[in-house]
Amino acid sequence: MLVQHLPQDSELARSLHGEAADWSVTDYLLAAVIDRLAESNWMFATVNRDEDSDPLDFPEPVPRPGSKPETGPEERTGAPTGAPTVEELTRFFS
DSSP: OGGGGOOTTSHHHHHHHGGGGGOOHHHHHHHHHHHHHHHHHHHHHHHTSOTTSOOOOOOOOOOOTTOOOOOOOEETTTEETTOOOHHHHHHHHO
């Protein structure tokens, strides 16, 4: 019965779940906030950049334990699928 009440960061939890055992719900939420903030900064910089300059790279998300980096097909100026285009951002913020 001792196994049921071991702390989340115990050696058993680490051996079963890897480094995900070190991450709490707060850590995952903080990583999500950091990702959204980086995306909003990217949107702001994209809309306010010079029209002749090169497109900005979309920010990479904070790596989470147990997840693989997203390497799916990218469209629209290096942003992941579903991200707004520069024209859409300009219309939105104008």
